[in-house]
Structures are given as structure tokens and as C-alpha cells.
Amino acid sequence: MSTAATTVNHAATRDEAHVETDQQMWTIKGQLITSLAALGLGGFIGMFQAIERIQITLPPFGPFENYYQGLTFHGVLLAFVFTFGFANSFVSWTTMRGFGRPLRSNMLAQGSFWLLLGGTVLGAIILTLNEATVLFTFYAPMQAHSTFYLAAVFLVLSTWATLANIVLTYRAWRAEHPTEAVPLMGFVSITTYIMWGLASLGVAILVLGMLLPWSLGIMDNTDPQLGRTLFWLTGHAIVYFWLLPVYISWYMMIPKQVGGRLYSDGLTRFVFILFLLFSIPTGLHHQYTDPGIHEGMKSIHLLLTFVIFYPSLITAFTIMAALEHGGRRAGGKGLFGWVMALPWNNPAVVAQLLAMLVFTLGGVTGLVNASLTVNMVIHNTAFVPGHFHLTVGTAVALSVLGICYWFVPYLLQKPLFSPKLALWQAWLWAIGVLIFSRGQMSGGLDAQPRRTMLGEASYSLPGWEVANWLTAIGGVVMTISGLLFFVVMIGTFLNKRAETPEERGALDPPMPDPPIHDHRKSWKVFDRLGFWTLVAFILILIAYIPVLMLYLPAEFSSPGVRVW
Amino acid sequence: MSRKLTGGLLLVFFAVLAIGYAGVMPFGDDSPREVTDDNGVAANGDPVEVGEAIYSQQCSGCHTIDGSSGVGPTFQGLYGSEVTMEDGSTVIVDGDHLLLAITDPRATNREGYPDVMPSFDNLSEDEIAGLVAFIESLE
Amino acid sequence: MKIDRFEKIFMLLGVGVLIAGLIAIAISVIHYGIHLPSPDGRIAPAEVRATSPFDEPGVYETGDGEYEVIMLAETWRFVPDEVRVPAGSEVTFRIASPDVVHGMLIEKTAVNVMIIPGQISEVTHTFDEPGEHLFVCHEYCGTGHHLMSGRVVVE
Incomplete structure (x- = not known):
């Protein structure tokens, strides 16, 4: 990577493109299209939930029988399909580019795509039939149709196929380069997927061991408290599986796109190792108010949750330093002069800069959630969706849109349609989500419950009306922004293919220059991926075995209930 | 996009942030509210209107009034119809049956519907009468 | 490095x-x-309505200025949905669910607890000032979720 990347002319990236074989590139496009389709549909449904708060029920939530069916669609499509599809697509591509070779297996690449598509279609059918209105957390003993759990299995298997392919690609590379440092882009790609591989074990045990057999009638009863614990073993780490593909863009592409360089190779590896180790043993901070889990265990997970905030804190510095480096190279002077010297006319950059700005607020509100004392005030209130629309709903989603502004033109070899519209899209989203989350968070502080059809609720408190209006206005602004994104994407799709070398060169992806302190100054131990995986696994055991020991024997006494 | 416009948008962004979020941070007054003794429904109105108000507050989550499906049976055409219970017996829906269904729904569960309706025995007599009148009015 | x-x-x-x-x-x-909620015993959902103390939900005075509220959280209501106590009372809520997961959040207090079938939830709070507190179910529990609420009246 380093040899190719130091040369910035377009010929070098042309040469690298040989890693992109047709058998694999169509799966990367397919995953991305599935992901964006889920974003479009899931996001659009979201608007109906926002305006329901001011008692506008347009043709009742589209085709849905009730609010909660739409909410389940919104959550499943955005939290699973949109994010998984994007990660599979983008991280497969950064793996190819990182290791400078095609993915090891065509079959796994294509299998991953078909599993994602199959899971999405199955899930969409069973949700449309109103047989699985259980929200994306599907807490037992609310019992969905078994097809719903099967769809979840397919979606997770799709990510596992990509994980296997990335690991095989790494091993093939290692066999040919036994002594070299792992290329940085390959390193961040593989650590992202290994983390998710470990994290998804919780939900895999939950769905395969408990919920699927139970929904098929093989088991009569289930244990909701045990189920929640397994769900949240995966459920917090999943947010890092949403976030890390975006971090790959922030660490690898953004410095290049602003004309700067990443500072430190070693710290980048350090950050991703920290995510691998500490993303998972923190899940209990979603269960501070669960009755069946011991208080002491919750406190231990509180400590670990603060640890996992740390790599994002380092990221804030590292990325800011790369931005400042770029801004000063472009002639920015003074303490903040470099900010205005950044490429504010490039929608790919602007979307991600705004996503970063919003993410600072998302991070702070995340600490609020993690702090077990304050959590008692906001747990399960509207504060929580207020928080995660700043993080996954913007830091991730808006960054993905930003990445699409160069990735899609590159994949299609067609120039971006109306960058100006794309710029407005980014600004509208950022300002819209600030209004939206302001509404949700203030409502939450005033005891407004989350995932509740508030427009029809039998109760209300003073102060909620303002909160609901802000949420609704922000939601509509975000929807308009989302529509602009799809206009830009469809316009790009309809554009003429780039023909001349100049036109094609302009579409080349922003491949990173080596960091200022490159891999020769990094600790070699970071590259021992097998060792870190083992440490991560042991940390999960340390964090969860005492929880289970205090909990067991399990309480399999809850029959399935349908409440919709 | 010009530098001026970018600067302006950044200003808007930070203004929303500052004005909006500054207002969230200090917790509001934490003294409890005064006790209120009405639940928002006028007690002396026309029974059908009372019933309609109760319906939109408490029943509309599950029971439609236009014949479409929901968690529970639709109210349209319900009054006077013959329905099958969970145990296979049949009942003609009248005022007494509705009174029982509202106050002790688990004793009157219909075939083909989940046994999830809560009892509304906290409603006053006038309110229940209003609700029955409202359901009766839906041909 | x-x-x-x-x-x-x-x-x-x-x-x-x-x-x-x-x-x-x-x-x-x-x-x-x-204190965060911590284990306080278990009860099978099917037995909740028939097992003491949950067969007789209500507000009980257990000592001088101390009250215990035995509460059912079921689709889609709390039983009892009105809790009246004098100002200054220390109130312990013991809550169980006979069906799906519910939650309870009392406004302007730090009472915030999940109610999970199979588990008994216990939380304690002292209500110092007279007034009214809304409490709501804050976990999705079906199509009537938004109808599930009650109030604590401090006299």
C-alpha cells in the first residue's frame, strides 16, 4: 500500500484497480444498493413517526396497520440492513485495496450478498404481513413469526461470510508477505470485522439457541432476562460495527480529501485494537434498570464503558490534527483560519465534517447514558433516540452519504450529479438532526417515554408539546435532506459514463498517503491479530461469566405472547 | 458553495446548537405538579361525545371504527351482532355484554383475538355508558 | 512508538x-x-395473578411513613394505576409482569425500572412534597403501549 499510495498520480490508482474483479465488484455494488434502498425506505417511514407526535397521521403510516409496525420497519431496515449492507460493501472494498489483492473467495463474496438480500426480503415480507411487530430489539416473550428470526439469521450470516472472506484474504496476503507490517487500511478493515464476529456471538446464541426453536414450537417457554443479556452482549458492540466502517473513512480517506495526512500509524492501530478489546464487555450499561442483574456487575460494565469512550476521544484529536494539517497546507492561517480553508465545496468532505461535529454531541450524550446515576433519569426515555440519531443517525448515516458522494461515482464511473444539491443535503441533515434531537432529548428529560405513539397517548405533560414540534420539524428537514440524496444518486446513475482519461481520473478514489509517523515507528505487537482476538474473547468471558453465574439457573417460564 | 455561504451555514449550525442545547442542560423545576382530578373528558356532555372522547384516548390503539382490522375487533357494526367467544359459545353484543367486556375483558375474550385487553374498571359509570352509546352509534 | x-x-x-x-x-x-435495581426474586408469569403478594395488588402501609405498593404491569395497564400516599412517605414498589416486558418511569424522580416476565422488580423512593407524578410504561409492550400509565398522588 505504502509504495502505491505515496505516488499521487492517477496511474497508480489505475494499477491498483486490477484487484477489482468483475465477479466481486457486482457484489460490492449489490450490497451498497440494498443498503441504500433500506436507508431510503426506512428513513422515509421515520418521518411518519416524527410527525405522529404532532398528531398528523398521513395515510396511516403508509401501508401499515399501526405505528409500531412502521417503527419496527424503521429500526430493522436502518439498524440492520442499511448498516450491514454498507459495511459489507465498503469494508470488502477497503480490504481489497488495503491488501492489494482481490478477496480470497468469490463464493463468499456472492454468498454474503445473497444472504443479505434474502434476509432483507424475508424480513420485509413478514413485517408487511404484520406478523413481527416486535421492534428491532425483538425482546422476548413478545413472539414474532419464526420467519422473522430466520431473516435475522440470514443478515448476520451475511456479515459472517464477509468476515470469513476478509480473514482468508488477510491470510493469503500474509503467506506472501511473512515479515511485513499489515497495511494500515487492511488492518482497520479486519479488526472491524473480527470485533463484530465476536460481538455477534451473543445474538447468534439468542436467536439460534432460544428464539428460533421457541417460535417454531420446539421449546414452550423462554427466559426474557437471559435473552436481554445475550441481546445486549451484541447490542452495544453493534454500534461500533455501525461506526467503524465510517472511522475507516475518517482515518483513511478524509485526510487525503482535505489535502492533509494522518498523523500516526501506531495510534490508529491502537485505537482499533481498543475497539476490538472493549466494544463488547460493556453491554450491561443498557440494562442498568433490569431487575434480574446484580448491581455490582452493572458497576463493572460502567467502568468498561468509560474505557470504550477513550478510543473515540483519541480519534477526535487525530482526525482534527489531520484536518488542521490539510487546512494549513491549503493556506489557512491563525488559530481557526484553517477551518475555512478546508474544501467546503466538496460534498463528500462536508457531509463527513458535519457528521463529526454532530458526533461530539452524540459522544457527550452517550456518556450521559453510560453514567448509571443520570441513566436513572433518562433510561428508555425519548432522550435515548435523541442521542442515537446524533450517533448512528448522523455520525454514521451522514458519513455514509458523504462516502457515497465519491464511492458511487467511482463504482459507476460516472460523475456526481449536482454537487451543489449534495452540499445542501449535508447541511440540511446536520441542522435537521440538531432540531430533531433537541426535541427528543428535552422530551426525554421531561419523562417522555421512547418508542411510544405519543400523538395518541392517553397522557401528556407540560413541555412535551414543544419537544414534539421540534422533533417533527427536525424529522421533516431530515426527510427533505434524504430526498435530495436520492435525487443526487439517481441523477448520478443517469449521468453519462466518464470517457476521457481526465474524466475518469477525476473519479479516482481518495487513497491515503502514509501517515506522518508511519508503520516503522509503530509497535509490532499491534499486528498480532490472533493474539488480540484471543484477549478480546477472554475479556468477554471475564465480563460475562460472573453475570451468568449470579443469574443461573435460567428461568424458562415465559410463553410467547402476541400483543399487536 | 461560496465561502460566505459556508460561513453563514456554520453560524446557523452553531446557533441552533447553542440556543437549542443550552436550554436543555439545566434540569427544570423538579417540584411535583398540582394534583388534578379530571382526566380531560367533560362529565356532563352528550353520552356519545363522552364515549367518543374516551374512545380516542383509550380504545383507538386496538379497535378501529371503520371496519378495518386491529388488535381487537372493530367497533363498526359490533353492537347487535352475534360473535363467537374463545370457548366456542356465541353471544349477541348488547349493553350488558359491552359493560362486562370493558370491566372484565379476560372473561369475555373473543375467538381469534389475543387475550391482552386490560380492564377499564377505572372508568366512571357515565364514561362507560358513554362508550356503550358511542359503540351503539356506529352502525 | x-x-x-x-x-x-x-x-x-x-x-x-x-x-x-x-x-x-x-x-x-x-x-x-x-441504588440500581438488583435481583429481588423470581416468579413465573403464569403464576403472577395467583401468587401472593401479586394476587392482591394495592398500596399497603408497612410502617410509620412506609408504604409498599404491590403492582402488576400487564398489557396495557398498571394495577393499581393510582397510588395515594402522604407526603414524606418512603414507598417501595414491587412489580411483576404476567405477560411481556414492561417498564416504569415516574416523572421527576429517579424511579426507572424494567419489569421483565420471570423477575420481580423492586424500587424505593421517598416522596417529600405533595403533588402529582405521572408514571408511564417506557418499554414497547404492544399496540396499546401508549395507553399504559398511572399516577402517584402525594397528599
């Missing part, structure tokens, strides 16, 4: 900020005596 000076300072500051946060939480836990 090469780490720049400013980066090193930032990293140390970061550690400091997080430790300060943890200390602040620890102090507030000790000073205000905050």
Missing part, C-alpha cells in the same frame, strides 16, 4: 476527564445513596 507532544497531552487529559467522570459518579452514588 512515536507520539507527538500535543497528542500525548491530549491522551493524558482524556484519561483524566474519564477518571474525573467516574469519581463524580461514585461520589453521587454514595452521597445520595442511589
